[in-house]
Amino acid sequence: MSMRLCAVFLLLLAMTTACGTAPSQNAPTAAATAPAAATGTAAPTAAPTASPATALIELGDHFFDPAQLTVKVGTTVTWKSVGQSTHDLAARDGSFSLGAMSFGQTFSFTFNRSGRFPYVCMQHEGDGMVGVVTVVD
Numbered sequence: 001m002s003m004r005l006c007a008v009f010l011l012l013l014a015m016t017t018a019c020g021t022a023p024s025q026n027a028p029t030a031a032a033t034a035p036a037a038a039t040g041t042a043a044p045t046a047a048p049t050a051s052p053a054t055a056l057i058e059l060g061d062h063f064f065d066p067a068q069l070t071v072k073v074g075t076t077v078t079w080k081s082v083g084q085s086t087h088d089l090a091a092r093d094g095s096f097s098l099g100a101m102s103f104g105q106t107f108s109f110t111f112n113r114s115g116r117f118p119y120v121c122m123q124h125e126g127d128g129m130v131g132v133v134t135v136v137d
């Protein structure tokens, strides 16, 4: 009795494994992901950078980041103090200057003419805390 059941079981097992290999050809699933990626090209992320002309320079401890920045005429540059020490700002040509800034403080200046505007942190100029904003038309 049990021998016969076993034989039936083995037969069923053989049939299911034989059949099981055929439907497992699921290759078309890989193709389904391709059309989704194509929609990403329509994102208009490049447009906002042209009109609102702003830029940020961080004042770290004894350095400006970025130390060299090129912007277009009319750009408002904001300096933000992010270091532990206080820092100040002084343009070499006197176009802007500011006393000590502590952590989190900001200062903004709009560059309305082209040129090269070197500036320093007067407290740390000797440590190389210098920067330059180049303004182009």
Ligand SMILES: [Cu+2]
Residues within 6 Å of the ligand: 062, 086, 087, 088, 121, 122, 123, 124, 129
């Ligand atoms: Cu400084």
